[in-house]
Amino acid sequence: MKRLATICLVLVLAAVLSLPAAASVPGELLIWTDGERAPVLTEVAKSFVGEYGITVRIQELPFGDIRDNLAIVAPTGEGPDIIIGAHDWLGQLVTDGLIEPIDIEDPSLFLSSGLDAFTWGGQYYGIPYAIESIGLFYNKDLVGEDGVKSFEELIEISEGLQAQGIYGLVLPQPDPYHTFPFFSILGGYVFGMDDQGVLDPLDVGLANEGGVAGFEFFQELMDAGIIARATPYDTMMSLFKEGQAATMMTGPWAFGDVRAAGVNYGFTQIPSYKGQYGKPFLGAQGFMVSSFSENKMLANIFLNEFVATTETMLAIYEGDPRPTAFLPAAEIINEDPDMRGVMEAASTAVPMPAIPAMNSVWTAWSDAIELVINQQSTPKAAIENAVELIVQTIKDSM
Amino acid sequence: MGKLIKIIFLGVLNVVFIWTALFLYSSQAYWVLLLLLLGAALVNFVFISEKAYPYRYLLPATFFMVLLVVYPIVYTVYISLTNYGTGNILSKEQAVAQLQERSILDTEAGNYAYQAYRDGQGQLHFVFTSPGGELFLGYAGGLTPVQEGDPRLVELEGFTELTRADLVRATNEISALSFSLDEGRQLRMRNINSFGVYRQQYEYYPERDELLDLETGTTYRSVQGYFQAPDGTRLTPGFREVIGFQNFRKLFTNPQVTGPFLRVFVWTIQWALLSVGCTFAVGLFLALLLNDPHLRFRRFYRSVLILPYAVPAFISALIWRGLFHTELGVINQILKATIGSGVPWLQDPVWAKVALVILNLWLGFPYMMIVCLGALQSINSEMYEAAVVDGASTWQQFYHITLPLLMVSVAPLLIASFSFNFNNFSVIYLLTRGRPPIVNAQTPAGHTDILISYTYRLAFESGRGVDYGLASAVTLVIFLITGAITFLNFRFTGALEEVRKNV
Numbered sequence: 057m058k059r060l061a062t063i064c065l066v067l068v069l070a071a072v073l074s075l076p077a078a079a080s081v082p083g084e085l086l087i088w089t090d091g092e093r094a095p096v097l098t099e100v101a102k103s104f105v106g107e108y109g110i111t112v113r114i115q116e117l118p119f120g121d122i123r124d125n126l127a128i129v130a131p132t133g134e135g136p137d138i139i140i141g142a143h144d145w146l147g148q149l150v151t152d153g154l155i156e157p158i159d160i161e162d163p164s165l166f167l168s169s170g171l172d173a174f175t176w177g178g179q180y181y182g183i184p185y186a187i188e189s190i191g192l193f194y195n196k197d198l199v200g201e202d203g204v205k206s207f208e209e210l211i212e213i214s215e216g217l218q219a220q221g222i223y224g225l226v227l228p229q230p231d232p233y234h235t236f237p238f239f240s241i242l243g244g245y246v247f248g249m250d251d252q253g254v255l256d257p258l259d260v261g262l263a264n265e266g267g268v269a270g271f272e273f274f275q276e277l278m279d280a281g282i283i284a285r286a287t288p289y290d291t292m293m294s295l296f297k298e299g300q301a302a303t304m305m306t307g308p309w310a311f312g313d314v315r316a317a318g319v320n321y322g323f324t325q326i327p328s329y330k331g332q333y334g335k336p337f338l339g340a341q342g343f344m345v346s347s348f349s350e351n352k353m354l355a356n357i358f359l360n361e362f363v364a365t366t367e368t369m370l371a372i373y374e375g376d377p378r379p380t381a382f383l384p385a386a387e388i389i390n391e392d393p394d395m396r397g398v399m400e401a402a403s404t405a406v407p408m409p410a411i412p413a414m415n416s417v418w419t420a421w422s423d424a425i426e427l428v429i430n431q432q433s434t435p436k437a438a439i440e441n442a443v444e445l446i447v448q449t450i451k452d453s454m
Numbered sequence: 455m456g457k458l459i460k461i462i463f464l465g466v467l468n469v470v471f472i473w474t475a476l477f478l479y480s481s482q483a484y485w486v487l488l489l490l491l492l493g494a495a496l497v498n499f500v501f502i503s504e505k506a507y508p509y510r511y512l513l514p515a516t517f518f519m520v521l522l523v524v525y526p527i528v529y530t531v532y533i534s535l536t537n538y539g540t541g542n543i544l545s546k547e548q549a550v551a552q553l554q555e556r557s558i559l560d561t562e563a564g565n566y567a568y569q570a571y572r573d574g575q576g577q578l579h580f581v582f583t584s585p586g587g588e589l590f591l592g593y594a595g596g597l598t599p600v601q602e603g604d605p606r607l608v609e610l611e612g613f614t615e616l617t618r619a620d621l622v623r624a625t626n627e628i629s630a631l632s633f634s635l636d637e638g639r640q641l642r643m644r645n646i647n648s649f650g651v652y653r654q655q656y657e658y659y660p661e662r663d664e665l666l667d668l669e670t671g672t673t674y675r676s677v678q679g680y681f682q683a684p685d686g687t688r689l690t691p692g693f694r695e696v697i698g699f700q701n702f703r704k705l706f707t708n709p710q711v712t713g714p715f716l717r718v719f720v721w722t723i724q725w726a727l728l729s730v731g732c733t734f735a736v737g738l739f740l741a742l743l744l745n746d747p748h749l750r751f752r753r754f755y756r757s758v759l760i761l762p763y764a765v766p767a768f769i770s771a772l773i774w775r776g777l778f779h780t781e782l783g784v785i786n787q788i789l790k791a792t793i794g795s796g797v798p799w800l801q802d803p804v805w806a807k808v809a810l811v812i813l814n815l816w817l818g819f820p821y822m823m824i825v826c827l828g829a830l831q832s833i834n835s836e837m838y839e840a841a842v843v844d845g846a847s848t849w850q851q852f853y854h855i856t857l858p859l860l861m862v863s864v865a866p867l868l869i870a871s872f873s874f875n876f877n878n879f880s881v882i883y884l885l886t887r888g889r890p891p892i893v894n895a896q897t898p899a900g901h902t903d904i905l906i907s908y909t910y911r912l913a914f915e916s917g918r919g920v921d922y923g924l925a926s927a928v929t930l931v932i933f934l935i936t937g938a939i940t941f942l943n944f945r946f947t948g949a950l951e952e953v954r955k956n957v
Contacts, residue, residue, distance in 0.1 A: 082626050108622045127543050148919050151541040153552050153691025159645050257917065286801075288775075291782055347552060353625040357646050412540045412919030419898055419915055423891030430801040433893050441894055449898065450917030452708060 082350040085112040085358060088126070088136040090119035092376040093185075099371065100362050110354065123149065130154050130348040137349040138359065143173035143182065143340040146410040150176050156345045156352055157181055161360045170381030173340035173407040177254065182342035183359050184381035185372050190234060190307040190336045191401030192327060196320045198222065198302040203322050207273075207329040210303065214282045217302055224282035226296055227305035228289040230426035232418055233408075234305055237326045237334030238274040240406070242266035246417060247409045257413035257450050262421065263436075263443040271435035273329065275428055286429050308378060308398050323397030325404055338405035340381060416449040464501050468494065493517075527933075534926035535696050537679045540919025542692045546676075549693040553665060553681070556655045559644070563651035566641060568592075570621060570628065571613035578628070579610055582641065582649060590633075590641075597633045597641065621646060638668070656689075665689070701927035711912060714899040721807070722876060722904040729814045729875040730868055736815060737822025738860070742852075744823070745830045756827075763820035771884035774813045775800075778885075803901035806886050810902060813885055814875070821871075829863045830856070869943045873936050882907045905932055 085104075089097050094116045101112035115136065117125060123145045129135040131154075141149075149155045157179040163171055166184060174182035194203040198217065204210045214224030227234045236246075244267025248259035261267060277283045284295060289306075296304040297317035304310070305326065314321050326334035343363060345355045362368065369385035379398040380386050390396045408414070424442035427433035433441075471494040478487040500506040500513055536542075544552070564585035571579045580592035591598045591606055600607055616624065625646070633641040635651060644650035656674075657666045665674040665681045674681035679695040680688040705711055740759060744752055762770065777783050778799040786796030799809045833856065841851050882888060888903035888911070898915070899908050909932065913925030 083623075108619055110623065131544055131548055148540050151690045151692075151919075152543040153549060154543070161645070284781075286780060287782075288779070290776070291779065351626060353629040353643060353645070354622070357622055357625065360645075413917045415915050415919050416917045419911060423889070423895070423898075423900070426889060427891055427893060430798070430890065432801075432890075437894070445895065445898060449710065449915075452704075452710060453917035453921070 083110065083354075085110065085138065085351055085354060086136040087112065087114050088117055088122050088139045089114060090122070090140065091116055092119075093140055093372060096368065096371045096375050100368055104358060104362050112358065126154055126346065127152060130346050133348060135346050135348050137346055137351050137355045139344050139346065140185075140341065141182075141344055143184070143342065144408050144410045144414065146174065146176050146181055147412045147414070149344070150181060151412060154347055155181055156347045156349070158183060158345055158359065159356050161364070165364065165383055167381045167383060167386070167402075169338055169402065169405065169407065170340045170342075173338060173410070174342050174344075176410070182340075182344045183364055184340045184342035185363075185369060186341045186376075186378040187338060187381045187402050188308050188340075188378055188398065189338045189402040189405035190237070190305060191323055191325050191397060193296065193304040193306065193310065193314060194322050194324070195296070195299060195302055196322055198299065201322070203324050204303060204327050205324075206327045207277075210327055211277075211280075211282060213302060214280075218281060221300070223284040223295060223301040225277070225303045225305060226284045226287055226292040226301040228292050229286055230422050230429055231289075232421040232425060233337060235274065235425055237305070237336045238270045239267045240270070240336075241273075241326075241329050241332055241334040242270045244268075244270055245406075247411065247413070255409055255411050257411055257454075258447060260417070260443045260446055263439045268436050268439060270329075271428070271439055275435050278429065308394070311377075311394055323394055323401070325397075325401040333404045336401065336405050337408035338402055339408055341378075342381075413450045416453070417446050420445045420449070460501065464498065467497060471497075530926045530929055533922055534701055534930055535698060536694055536923050537692075537697045537700075538694050538923050538926075539916075539921040541690060542679045542694050544691055544693050546693040546695065549681075549691050550658050550665070552691060553656045553689060554654070554658050557640075557642075557652040558655050558669065560639065560651040560653060563639075565644065565648035565650060566590075567647070568649055570616040570624070571610045572616060573613045578624075578631070579613060580633075581607065581610065582633075592633045592641070595631070595633060597635060618646070697923070701923045702931075704924060705927055705931065710897045714897045714903075714908070718899055718903055718905055718908050721902070725807075725810070725878075725904055726872050726875040728811045729818065729878070730871050732811060732815045733818035733822045733871070734864075734868060736819040737824075738826045740819065740823045741826035741830055742856075744827060759823060760820045762816050763824075767817050767880065768884060770817060771813060771881060774809075774816070775885055778809050800886060801890055803890055806890055806902050810882065810885055814878070814881055817881065818871070825864055825867055826860065829860050832863070833859050865947050866944075869940060869947065872943065873940050876904075876936055876939070877906045877932065878904070879906045879910065883910075905935070 085101075087097055087101075094114055097112075097114050101114060104110060104112050119140075119142075122139050122141055126135060126139060126149070139155075146155075158181060160166070160171075160180050160183060163180070167187060170184035170187045171180065173187070174180055174184055192204065196203075199213055204213065210224050217224060229235070239245075239262055242265075244264055245261040247255040247257060248261055250256045250259075274283070278285055284292070284301065287295065292301075292304060292306070293310065293313055295301040297314065297319060299319070308323075311323075326336055328334070343359055345352055345359070349355055364382065366382070366384045366388075369380050369382040370388065373380050373385065373389055377392075377395070379395050379402065380389055386399065390399055409417075420442040421439075424433075424435075424438040427438045428435050471490065475487055475490055475494075478484075478490060497513065500509045566585070567583045569581045571581075573579060577594070580590075582590040582592055582597075584590070589600050589602065589604075589607070591600045591604075598606075621628070625643070629643040631643070632652075633649075635641050638653055640652050640654075641649050642652050654668060657668055658664075659666065663676045665676075666672075667674065672683050674683050674689055676682075678697060680690075680692040682688050743749060744756055744759075749755070777785050780786055780796060780798050780801060783799070785799070789796050797805050799805050837855050838851055841855060846854070882902060882904055886900070886902045888900035888907045890902075891900050898911055903911075909925075909928040913921050913928055916924065
């Protein structure tokens with residue numbers, strides 16, 4: 057019994073001496089980033105330490121986990137000072153009270169649509185490093201060097217190709233994200249803006265006149281056999297890679313696959329119809345500052361002085377080639393024709409709505425598209441019903 | 455030796471306890487600390503006292519059951535009574551603190567340039583230059599207007615002026631300072647180069663639980679997790695609050711939920727029954743074949759037939775999704791080549807259900823086969839010999855000997871499989887996502903949605919974002935339904951009683 061007591065006592069002393077330091081540290085920055093950005097930020101952190109002697113710690117998380125983990129960890133005071141994330145998290149993070157406005161020293165250095173994506177209630181909540189939007193891949197061997205500029209042109213070309221069993225256009229289905237340009241091309245929108253420039257969750261404009269007309273046009277193209285019916289992403293990709301589709305509507309993430317398949321391709325913006333360009337969704341990724349940071353001012357200094365620089369932005373691009381939202385770096389990057397294509401495509405894009413109500417839009421919208429693809433409903437009836445359902449769901453949760 | 459191991463083990467456990475206790479004490483979690491100390495005392499008593507010997511084995515089991523089963527259930531019940539979800543993540547104190555900290559930058563007042571000095575005691579002194587060129591001396595929260603050449607300015611030259619790098623290192627210290635400019639307006643750090651003029655936006659009155667907007671004079675009352683103005687406008691962020699049974703009320707009164715409930719519920723039962731029935735029938739059939747000693751290459755067949763079980767279900771489901779594709783899938787291409795027309799697998803409500811059952815059959819039959827093979831081994835072969843002597847046919851042998859004896863050990867597994875498939879979210883989600891959609895649907899349910907996949911949509915695709923409170927309420931309701939069905943199953947089949955008799 058005596059020996060037992062001795063052992064316990066010794067171990068207790070050892071435990072007391074090895075108490076950990078407090079978890080959240082003022083005067084030291086902690087950044088949550090995904091794996092692609094981690095090596096670049098580690099380098100940037102080194103130069104920050106070199107300049108000011110302030111430690112910057114980098115913690116790596118899967119991109120998609122950052123938002124959910126912030127909501128759990130930040131309120132306990134153990135969270136990061138800076139996170140990277142997508143602009144469409146903004147609505148949720150701001151209404152949760154988890155992120156803080158950022159003081160951007162020189163907004164004119166950024167692509168304005170990239171900044172718009174990170175703007176909420178007239179304030180900037182993020183420093184964008186990358187933007188993306190879908191556009192049109194075209195097979196130069198099938199449609200010529202210059203690609204396709206309008207749907208009218210596409211219809212004409214397709215008539216010749218159909219005889220050889222080649223589709224004019226493929227896109228992932230049923231997928232609202234990729235189908236949105238058809239809704240927007242004649243004036244449909246997801247959420248309208250109120251007079252203060254804030255999105256109104258009860259003003260859903262997918263079934264307005266333009267939205268219905270665009271959706272009907274989508275159906276016509278499919279019924280005419282120009283768009284391949286009901287192709288999931290993989291099927292779409294293999295049709296384009298094997299030369300069985302002249303054009304493909306998707307985003308910059310497909311470059312790798314298309315290049316590897318050896319297709320002689322080009323990338324440009326979504327074609328026009330009746331003289332108007334289809335507006336795809338713009339997505340942006342950027343740096344945000346946590347509301348629970350003990351070092352908000354320091355985080356702002358780090359972002360403005362060390363991240364919003366041509367050097368860092370180019371390094372981020374090298375690590376994961378996506379078009380940048382930082383204009384001085386864009387000039388260099390846009391020598392690559394693919395990136396120029398994406399910038400072109402993004403020029404007509406509108407930021408994907410970042411309000412939390414967007415959560416209840418996807419399924420009903422996707423169902424409407426599926427019903428039309430399956431020829432079980434007319435575009436007008438399907439999308440009108442979907443909008444009714446969306447508005448009802450949003451009203452119920454208010 | 456054994457005693458030494460015991461002592462070391464207990465010592466290590468106590469280290470963990472004390473380490474955790476100190477941590478809990480420093481983070482002021484006193485209730486958890488109390489529980490921990492009670493637990494630690496119990497553990498020590500059980501290990502030291504000889505009388506408590508059997509509890510040395512029971513205690514860890516109980517501990518893990520509480521941790522992994524009881525605690526999650528209790529926590530789910532708690533969350534179901536709150537409004538936890540998008541917009542209501544923070545505690546009330548945190549939300550109030552954030553709103554009170556919120557201030558409005560007076561852009562017309564412009565930026566104040568500044569120099570900072572540190573005196574011998576380490577105190578900070580500031581010289582501010584207003585946009586109009588007036589000078590202010592800032593020290594310890596107070597501002598004094600000064601003229602060029604003032605002796606107090608000269609005195610500063612004796613102190614150390616902070617360089618830009620010094621300022622960066624001192625940002626936390628400087629940004630915490632605020633200098634009162636006049637009634638309600640403060641000078642605070644705006645960025646590294648300048649200070650700005652700020653006005654506080656909200657003031658909180660704890661005794662009335664109200665928030666006053668100092669700009670407009672609007673009073674916000676605390677209502678259901680938000681500060682709400684008389685006209686209904688809410689301030690964000692909201693906070694987490696217990697709201698009673700509202701989530702359950704929402705669940706039972708919302709026509710979007712109650713409308714399709716019966717249809718979804720019926721399909722859920724059908725789905726679970728079909729899944730269990732088909733996999734069991736095929737598994738048993740194959741087990742009987744493999745159990746036949748006349749069959750050659752039994753081992754080979756057995757290994758091949760177990761393969762679907764060895765491939766992760768997520769991968770199989772996605773492969774089957776491709777196989778079922780109406781235009782390009784292999785299944786329809788074969789059908790078209792042989793009988794001339796394909797089947798709209800994932801577009802037609804009935805065929806989509808058939809596709810799901812086929813997929814689950816593929817995923818589930820090897821399990822049933824293995825279980826049945828094992829159970830068949832345990833049936834005494836003398837019974838069959840006796841049956842043959844009595845002149846029983848093969849069918850009679852199967853029906854009167856094999857099946858009843860098999861059921862003794864397999865029935866509880868069938869019930870477990872039923873409950874599992876009742877909540878088999880992943881197969882539904884991976885193959886059909888609950889679709890095809892219903893034409894002119896008034897609710898977001900699809901033709902193949904089961905309870906769990908449908909309620910997932912309700913909770914995570916709600917108009918406010920994510921609704922953990924509602925999700926927890928839904929989970930509890932499904933828990934009760936599954937629990938009730940399982941209970942009835944056990945009672946009806948008497949499965950557990952049979953097992954007990956055999957033990």
